[in-house]
Amino acid sequence: MHVGVIGAGYVGLVTGTCFAEMGNDVTIMDVDETRIQSLIDGRIPIYEPGLEPMIARNVAEKRLHFTTDLEYTIERSLINFIAVGTPPDDNGAADLKYVFEVARSIGKTMTTYKIVVTKSTVPVGTTQKVKAIIAQETQHPFDVASNPEFLKEGNAIDDCMKPDRVVMGVDDVRVGEILKELYSPFVRTGKPILIMDIASSEMTKYAANGLLATKISFINELSRLCERVGADVEMVRIGIGSDQRIGPQFLFPGLGYGGSCFPKDVDALTRTAVEKEIPLTILEAVQAANKGQRQHFIRKILNHYGEHGLRDKLFALWGLSFKPRTDDIREAPALDVIRTLLDKGARVRAFDPVAMENAGRLLGDSIEYAVGNYECLEGADALIIVTEWNVFRYPDFDKIKELLTEPVIFDGRNLYEPKKMLERGFTYYCIGR
Ligand SMILES: NC(=O)c1ccc[n+]([C@@H]2O[C@H](COP(=O)([O-])OP(=O)(O)OC[C@H]3O[C@@H](n4cnc5c(N)ncnc54)[C@H](O)[C@@H]3O)[C@@H](O)[C@H]2O)c1
Numbered sequence: 073m074h075v076g077v078i079g080a081g082y083v084g085l086v087t088g089t090c091f092a093e094m095g096n097d098v099t100i101m102d103v104d105e106t107r108i109q110s111l112i113d114g115r116i117p118i119y120e121p122g123l124e125p126m127i128a129r130n131v132a133e134k135r136l137h138f139t140t141d142l143e144y145t146i147e148r149s150l151i152n153f154i155a156v157g158t159p160p161d162d163n164g165a166a167d168l169k170y171v172f173e174v175a176r177s178i179g180k181t182m183t184t185y186k187i188v189v190t191k192s193t194v195p196v197g198t199t200q201k202v203k204a205i206i207a208q209e210t211q212h213p214f215d216v217a218s219n220p221e222f223l224k225e226g227n228a229i230d231d232c233m234k235p236d237r238v239v240m241g242v243d244d245v246r247v248g249e250i251l252k253e254l255y256s257p258f259v260r261t262g263k264p265i266l267i268m269d270i271a272s273s274e275m276t277k278y279a280a281n282g283l284l285a286t287k288i289s290f291i292n293e294l295s296r297l298c299e300r301v302g303a304d305v306e307m308v309r310i311g312i313g314s315d316q317r318i319g320p321q322f323l324f325p326g327l328g329y330g331g332s333c334f335p336k337d338v339d340a341l342t343r344t345a346v347e348k349e350i351p352l353t354i355l356e357a358v359q360a361a362n363k364g365q366r367q368h369f370i371r372k373i374l375n376h377y378g379e380h381g382l383r384d385k386l387f388a389l390w391g392l393s394f395k396p397r398t399d400d401i402r403e404a405p406a407l408d409v410i411r412t413l414l415d416k417g418a419r420v421r422a423f424d425p426v427a428m429e430n431a432g433r434l435l436g437d438s439i440e441y442a443v444g445n446y447e448c449l450e451g452a453d454a455l456i457i458v459t460e461w462n463v464f465r466y467p468d469f470d471k472i473k474e475l476l477t478e479p480v481i482f483d484g485r486n487l488y489e490p491k492k493m494l495e496r497g498f499t500y501y502c503i504g505r
Pocket residue numbers: 078079080081082083084101102103104107155156157158170173174191192193194221222223224225332333
């Protein structure tokens with residue numbers, strides 16, 4: 073099939089490449105010329121494990137094309153996915169200007185029948201608005217559909233090639249059949265393609281992220297109570313996660329959720345709910361718990377040094393990305409931790425295996441950047457662990473002790489055993505234990 077993907081971000085690049093991998097002819101279009109030029113030159117603008125060789129292979133086999141030309145993309149593609157960003161606007165609602173901009177351009181450029189699919193995460197009603205916008209611009213026939221994306225950065229290729237399910241919202245069964253054909257190679261193990269109405273499909277994406285965020289906030293809030301009553305949240309996590317009705321995923325206590333999806337999607341959904349006068353009080357509490365969790369962790373640092381004791385301290389910080397295996401720092405907990413430390417007059421030296429460049433663009437020279445995790449520690453007063461990259465799991469503790477001026481670790485991800493850390497001679501702060 074001929075597929076167009078508009079937006080060459082985390083979602084557009086990964087899904088477009090996976091469609092090409094299945095033999096489709098795919099054109100990925102973006103307005104960002106630098107991004108498209110780097111893709112044409114063989115440089116991948118995001119870090120996503122496994123993506124680079126897959127792009128190279130499909131480009132070499134001439135199934136995958138990159139362009140800034142929307143007209144060219146639409147002309148050669150029957151199915152066109154809108155995969156542009158939907159960042160929060162000033163009020164926290166999803167900003168749909170990029171989606172609508174693309175819809176208008178599609179309407180203006182199309183000359184034959186097209187299927188236009190919203191893959192971006194969009195509030196209920198958006199795909200119908202896309203339909204209305206295109207209809208204003210064209211006399212040619214077209215259909216719209218909703219096909220939200222559930223991939224996780226860091227595991228995106230696998231999530232895309234072997235999804236738990238594919239959700240599709242259509243208002244014409246024939247469109248459903250065409251999209252089903254496109255997706256059938258991805259669900260050969262029997263995973264379902266769920267075809268539903270467009271509004272339910274749009275809502276499913278928000279509901280999924282809302283529930284996952286709820287699990288994270290639940291365990292985080294519980295971790296604070298565990299600390300107070302002398303329970304170990306890691307034991308509690310395993311205790312509840314082994315119940316099949318609950319499941320072990322998204323129950324790791326830490327610094328709260330971040331990234332480009334959960335914060336903005338939970339925010340957008342709660343705002344829609346307030347507008348419609350059906351407030352989602354559970355999700356409002358989830359957001360408050362998430363904010364509180366970061367403050368709770370920061371409070372541990374403040375308590376250790378005293379409210380005014382951070383001035384001129386140097387902190388080594390491991391992990392900048394919002395989670396491991398991605399270079400994405402959008403809404404990363406590290407940013408809140410860093411900002412507070414800097415506000416209090418401390419210095420920060422950070423290390424991250426892949427997110428240094430993105431962090432550098434945002435934070436400039438307000439912090440120092442280390443070339444490795446041990447270099448990061450030299451002469452620092454304490455180590456703060458923010459992202460649970462594998463490389464941080466089994467470090468050389470003797471070396472850490474040697475390099476820090478004092479053996480103090482604030483671990484926001486519960487990477488180590490508190491008892492062992494005590495034996496190793498560390499003052500060790502973690503979450504909920
Ligand atoms: N990142 C994730 O893990 C993830 C997962 C599931 C769903 N989503 C959703 O998918 C959507 C895209 O997310 P992302 O993380 O890929 O975003 P992103 O910010 O990485 O990429 C968006 C891209 O769209 C491009 N763009 C903006 N306006 C354009 C236009 N008019 N024409 C062509 N391109 C344009 C931008 O230049 C950018 O490259 C969002 O709605 C997001 O919520 C993201």
